[in-house]
Amino acid sequence: MLVVEDHPGNQFIIAEQLRMLGYDARIEADGAAALAVLAPPHPFALVLMDCHMPGMSGYEATRRLREREREAGAGHLPVIAISAATDSAHLDECMESGMDGVLKKPLRLDELSSMLQLWLGGTPSSPQRPDTALPPQFHEAMAEDLAALRRAFAAGDTASAAHHAHRIRGAALMVDAAAVAAPADALEEIARGETASDHMRVADLLDELQLALSAQAAS
CATH class of the missing domain: 3.40.50.2300 (Response regulator)
Structure with a gap:
């Protein structure tokens, strides 16, 4: 596959x-x-x-x-x-x-x-037990996307901001990290609506996202 x-x-x-x-x-x-x-x-x-x-x-x-x-x-x-x-x-x-x-x-x-x-159809080979530990690459990718998201908003690049917010939200949902997904979702909505001029709200959401990602990486 x-x-x-x-x-x-x-x-x-x-x-x-x-x-x-x-x-x-x-x-x-x-x-x-x-x-x-x-x-x-x-x-x-x-x-x-x-x-x-x-x-x-x-x-x-x-x-x-x-x-x-x-x-x-x-x-x-x-x-x-x-x-x-x-x-x-x-x-x-x-x-x-x-x-x-x-x-x-x-x-x-x-x-x-x-x-x-x-x-x-058919039957796959024998199912395996899960490995629940997230690899370091997961947290590294999230940190890179957050940095890129900050740069995109700072540059007024709403298309890039929407892309990186979407990546963070999707990855957060995959691991049931609601505290990370929520601010990422709000930032994606702002970027897609091209209302990024609300600098105070964007800054607050970016800080919320940073805190949530730090908590997830430490857990």
Whole structure:
């Protein structure tokens, strides 16, 4: 199975969930890399595709995959979207790009298992016990995203701010860190609404996010 996900923490968690369910996974960090390894013949039976990634999005990667399949007369490879987004525009774009299903972050083990059984059938190899310790890369990635988020707001780059706030929120949801997800969600909403001129509220939310991330890393 191929997992396309740009956040190191999410990569670890999803791979661990798949291992618990008895599936092997290869991880790629962006859409272009995914298309490269999906060049035929490839060994994958299904793709879990993050939608919001730098460079080539999961939507675009799936569109190009479907075009390749049509041109080559190849079989249909199931692609399942994985994203913290739930709005109708996201769902419409998933379907328009040729995705076969949608899973919401945080991925729940039972929902993930049901989706995989729906498309893959059969029985995976023996499930494994979970490894609950988050790797250092998770906390490093969160700190890097927070620093980038601060720079984006300082520069008035709302698109970049929305991207990094979304990454932090999605990763926080994956580990049930509500105290981190809440300010990240508010900052993403501000950035997407292009109301970043409310400097005091942005500063307060960034400080709240910093404190929440520090508490999570220390726990």
